[in-house]
Amino acid sequence: MTLQPYHHEVRYYETDKMGVTHHSNYIRIMEEARLDWMDQLGYGFERMEAEGIVSPVTSVTCNYKKTTTFKDVIEVTLKVKQLSEIRLTLAYTMRVRGQLVCTAESTHCFFDGGRPAVIAERFPELYRAMMEAE
């Protein structure tokens, strides 16, 4: 399954007094891209909620390569970096007009009724979709 990159156009209110996109907003763009990616995998937020899956962020890392600013369109590609029994690590690459602006990672676990779940057992379809995503 080949997934489409996500696009975020930087909004005026996302800039700061240096004239660039405030670095905290990249964490939000990661979330946007991740939710879009889940949608593409057939596991949108509504389905996650309906199936009682809660998937908190346990860590984020963001490496800023170049600044961006108002109206820049950031293209985000997202890959599974690691998928263990209970933990998912995603890798993000962000580009503006082909130029690398940011690389990032986020790690997630999955909860089912408040308790950590083994992804492959509890959500086999999601597990398969993530393994096959490119």
Place this chain on the structure above:
Amino acid sequence: MTLQPYHHEVRYYETDKMGVTHHSNYIRIMEEARLDWMDQLGYGFERMEAEGIVSPVTSVTCNYKKTTTFKDVIEVTLKVKQLSEIRLTLAYTMRVRGQLVCTAESTHCFFDGGRPAVIAERFPELYRAMMEAE
């Protein structure tokens, strides 16, 4: 009952590429000041929640007089402008070093178990506290 003004120090990420506090943040500062004011009235968020009071914002108006920027300390004073059976209107005055930077208003209704409530009947103590606040 004399209430204390609320102080908000402008954060770096609240500025925009014009170098000033983005105008949307004043709406957030109004909320901070309002929740602090409710606390001072003895009706903090926890008590509101415990008593099942939900008080949504039905409108806001904000008049920008002067720009502010990073590290400015905005002093907010808050008065009851109008208190009808089912609607509360608050007036906000924001100053930096004595200079007026913004005047604003917000209107709220009160819900009890999902239905609009007559404030004086359903929450007499809160009603009295708001009538006496200065």
Place this chain on the structure above:
Amino acid sequence: MTLQPYHHEVRYYETDKMGVTHHSNYIRIMEEARLDWMDQLGYGFERMEAEGIVSPVTSVTCNYKKTTTFKDVIEVTLKVKQLSEIRLTLAYTMRVRGQLVCTAESTHCFFDGGRPAVIAERFPELYRAMMEAE
């Protein structure tokens, strides 16, 4: 000249603990819609900047009709409500799936080199575009 409405899909981080879009975000959506509208009028941000036009917000008013939440697509239509010599008032109507969720207004003045400018004289093309926009 017939302009296209603007669409904003509510992001997860725009919701609050009530489960709805935080009311401050509508002020940001107004800005997004306004900048898009200026683009459509042929007066995008870059051109404004290049021509030395600065157009601060002098007031906003927002009337909340219905709550919205994550993934709702808010359609914003924007009209000139009043255009005087030195002041522009815009009216916004926001709908989700045809239902009215918010009406709003913003007022702006125009500065040229730091001083208030008479719009029709200093920016005749922009003035004409705004008068003819629908």
Place this chain on the structure above:
Amino acid sequence: MTLQPYHHEVRYYETDKMGVTHHSNYIRIMEEARLDWMDQLGYGFERMEAEGIVSPVTSVTCNYKKTTTFKDVIEVTLKVKQLSEIRLTLAYTMRVRGQLVCTAESTHCFFDGGRPAVIAERFPELYRAMMEAE
């Protein structure tokens, strides 16, 4: 030189529909704590600007240990983790009522007139203050 921890009280608008502080806000709290720490070192933002120092964030990492929510007071302590010729890494520990909620790091370089600067040479007083901070 012993520095004071920084305190951030979580605002209502910083929560999301899960009822907890949205994870992106911790990156902003790190910035608040860092600017406060620079102030305590005698190198506040105004002085940085006056001396032409620009110090962008080159990376951030955030490990979420426990959720926080509205009204929680997050205490942030900040230490120099590494200070090389051209790079500063800071380590953050965030606690609520003594409980660890988040650990984080940020890395910064220093620019002087647009070019990377050797911290100890170009800003010897700041370098010394950072080396001695506890």
